[in-house]
Amino acid sequence: MAQKTDSNVYTVVFAAVMVVVVGSILAFLASALRPNIKENERFEKQQNILYAMGVNENGDDAGSVNFIPTDVVEDEFASYIKEQLVIQGDKITEDNEAYLIDLKKELAKIKKGEPYKLPVFIGEKDGKKFYIIPMYGKGLWDAIWGFIALDDTMTVQGVYFDHKGETPGLGANIKMRYFMDDFTGETILNGTQYAGIAVAKGNNDPLNKTKDDNEVDALAGATITGNGVSAMIKETVKLYKPYLETIRAK
């Protein structure tokens, strides 16, 4: 036996067979599960957008993040989100599937100098209008993304952050309520400049009482993820500035 498994021919044949077997198992699995996975991702996006505008099932205690349940999210999304817009250069069009636009791909198009689309979602709750903007950026290990809900004075009404692979207990805490809730009430304006909101260490305001300093308190041990969040907000605000100007003028 040992003789046989040592030969080069056997080794090559074994490797080839293994690749084919493993490849087909994974390909079969991926295509069989794809519809389910896509559906889950779609619901998640709707939940995230609603979460940012404050439509969620969070309790009063500053505990865990609770989304609208997946079985009703589709109806809730349809009732709260009044308009979905796509900004393409100077053109703004309505598109009911704007929430499915992959911001990562659009940002890549900007880098290549190709025409790109930017989605905006306009939600309405208790007679108040929310402008919800998607964000995408880099954390320490991998991608971070989220949504920011603004009113027409450019005050943040809520945010949602998520990440692909930040360190649990450190950078991953950007999706904890005690971090996200700090953004609510902050303004992205500094005078008339679109400054964004920075995640700042040592701003001597851990309770986040100052709402007009364009800063929230950073997470300990997560400097780079925090910087990533600051950069992501800044870039997004820069990108959407022309659109935001039109809302503010109204």
Added chain:
Amino acid sequence: MALLSKKDANLITDPLADNNPITIQVLGICSALAITAELKASLVMAISVMFVLGAGNVVISLMRNIIPSKIRIIVQLIVVATLVIIVDQVLKAYAYELSKTLAVFVGLIITNCIIMGRFEAFALANGPWRSFLDGIGNSLGYGVILIIVGFFRELLGSGTLFGYPVLGDPITKTGLYATGYENNGFMIIPPAALIVVGIIIWVQRSRNPALVEEN
């Protein structure tokens, strides 16, 4: 343990103490440092590793007579990666929330040296049942250390356990914090895990001098 012969039972109990994968075999240190800032993450990682190591050991053991020795490491790697991807895809389709919690661990499991270490050291030379027990035993031994480290790091670093505040609120100064106690920020960064693991090794070896290596 009438279910298992004494020899088989040892496969489970040895890694829990005198042949612990982290403190004695020094395998899986990297993930022990990376993800033990919280108790919950430690627990999830321990369970994930248990599944992959148990299943992987069985697969490798069944294939042990047909794997060409020249490419055995690559074959082992493919088995781990395949298992991990299958688990990840199934979770994404049927337990989406859970899969999001696990996301970061998937990559870490593939690179976890305990897995390759046990394939190489045990599954290649033993039958499937014994390999399965070895996998479970080692992942339990690994998990115990992870949970001990996670417990101390989360308690001393953040004042919480499984995310629940147990020492009071550090911002409004209630509970223990009212007496002037502060969270130790050092505990939540990875070097703290090294120190906690070091202390565990120290305690373990002073209780059982047979474990101390001669230089």
